[in-house]
Amino acid sequence: MTGQDPDATDGSQDPGAPEVTPTPARPAGAFAPPTAEPAATPVNEPGAAPEPLWPVPAAPYDAGEGHGPATVGPGSTAGAAYGPGPYALAAPASRPTSDWPRPRAxxxxxxxxxxxxxxxxxxxxxxxxxxxxxxxxxxxxxPVDAALPESSAATQPAGAIATIAAEAIDSVVSLEVVGDDGVSTGSGVVIRADGYILTNNHVVADASGDDAVTVLMTDGSELPAQVVGRTSDYDLAVVKINATDLTPLVLGDSDEVVVGDPVVAVGAPLGLEGTVTTGIVSALHRPVAAGQTDTAFIDAIQTDAAINPGNSGGPLVNGAGEVVGINSAIAQPPGALQATGSIGLGFAIPSNQARRTAEELIETGSATYPVIGVLLDERYSGEGVQVVSDPLEDQEAVVPDGPADDAGIEPGDVILAIDGRPVTRTDELVVAIRAKAPGDEVTLQVRSGDEESDVVVVLDEAVSE
Missing domain, CATH: 1.20.5 (Single alpha-helices involved in coiled-coils or other helix-helix interfaces)
Known part of the structure; x- marks a missing residue:
């Protein structure tokens, strides 16, 4: 399955926040003014002094500091400071002299x-x-007491969507990245209190310059960020801001996730910070090849929680408020050339993979991934995945002294399953191996000629570029 980065209309750029015309603020209780003044004869003809609201003779009035005394009453011009029209209203005798505004006619x-x-x-x-x-x-x-039920004002129960969102939202940030082609946006999740933030590689990959990445915090502040490390193979990156006492989210155990689990996606779709959507885990172990130039192979968690451009790098949170995935890609209908929005198929990098990669990026600035040391034949059709029969571009079908060679796998062999999980496409085998760690053991079901056998392979290590 091919996923698309949900952050760009051209595969790399975010279309940006939608244009929204803010509504002018009005004081509480105010009515909206009419769009056009009624074309009718006013009740009070211009030039005729209205009756005062209260009977009181004209008296000196202190207009406040800087204004000096003024006479307020019918025909006075002192009221012009507070509104148009030739009239002013008489002040009540009991009202203290102060700079009180008069209503307009x-x-x-x-x-x-x-x-x-x-x-x-x-x-x-x-x-x-x-x-x-x-x-x-x-x-x-x-009012007569009708004995209607009253609100209990009860707090949200543990595990409620509102509770999960309230606990997670302050740990999710927005990222603005300046690149050669413009500004793109994405999301990120705080993973350490001292300023480390996890996001997608494709969010920051096009950053140009030391100050190209800016993190927008939930309190409205903006802080410059430095890229600590990134890997295109897993589509993950870590950036750091100069901040302390942040509230990190816990990276949960994605191996415990099951289909049907409720999840919450938090991020900044279309630049709208602090957006929360909800859904369920709709599938597991989806092989997703995301990206156009640097392809990332993801053994993804599939969800129907709405994920849109700008959500990339944000967390997928379970009912316990723990991160079980990093939102990274969305599916689009056949023929779509760019990410246009959620159709109910979003994909997240499992948190166990994200944790291992983030730890490597923080400690060394780079990440590793596991390999078995074979070349796979993309042209093969049939059951399983076939190792190429002949070298390709000076690369051996089976790397000498590599894990597969040590396990007895030969050119032309067909790999039918990994750890009991059938594979029918090359990307299924690749993402299943990438979900492991170097040094892990996997059991491959291999058909060599007419014979099938299970072989144990110890995964080797390769360094991500």
Whole structure:
């Protein structure tokens, strides 16, 4: 199966955050203004002084520091500082002299006035009847107790999606990477309190320059990051920021994951930080070849949790709040040339693989992967996977003194299964071996001619570039 990096429209670049027009803030209780002022005669004709809201003679008024005293009353111009119009309202005699704003004169159409009057009459009639009935029953104006159930305000139970999200979201960051072709984005997960962050290699692979990677924290701060190490073979990378006392997420045991387990994906799809989606583990051991130039072979966890461009490098979290995978690729319909969005098939690197690789990258700056020392024939069709019969481009079919040679595997042999798991394609065998560690033993079911046998192979080590 071929996966696509969910971070770029061209295989490497993120399309960026969607354009969103923010809604202007309004004070609490405010109504939205009409899109156009009603074309009608205002109630108060310009030039006619309105009646004051309260009867009080004009009096000196202190407009506040820097304004000086002013006379406030009908016809005064002091009110112009707080709104247009030739009118000002008289201040109450009991109100202390302060810089209090005056309401603006409102323009209301005749038709609107009639409508308001009708509504007021209807509401008044209904309200009057209801109020009289309530007053007769309880002696005061308040709602009758209908004994409706009330909220218990209970907290979310352990294992609830909201609980998992709340615990994980502060440990997930967004990454902005400046490359030769522009800026791409991705996600990352804090794995150590002293600033180490795990992400995908394809998120940071195109970084150009020492300050090309920026980490956006959940509190809104932005910190420069340095790439500690990366490997294209596993599509993993570790970056570090200058920070302490971070909250890392635990890398759980991905070998304990079973199909049907609930999972939560956290990340920044399309640059939208702190996005949480949920689903289940829909399959295991999916052989995924991700990438276009540097192909990564992933023995992937498949999930239907929505993963979109920008989610790459973010965690796939289980019900205990532990990371069981690093979201890395999404499937697209046949014929699609670029990642367009989730269709319910996302793929994550198992956490056990991520842990081993991250430890190597932190300690040495590079990673290793296991090999058996054979060349596989891509042209072969049939049961199992065949070792090539003849050398290719000066490479031996079976590496001399390599693991397969030591186990007795010969050119032309067919490998039918690894550790009891049948294989029918070359990438299935490759990802199954890559899921192991150098020095591990695997049992291969091999057919040589007409004979089948189980052979034990001790995996050798190769250094990732």
């Amino acid at each position: 409102r323009r209301v159409s005749v038709g609107m006035t009639a409508g308001i009057a009708v509504l007021a009459l209807v509401a008044g009639a209904v309200g009057g009847v209801a109020a009289n009935r309530i007053a007769a029953e309880v002696g005061m104006y308040r």
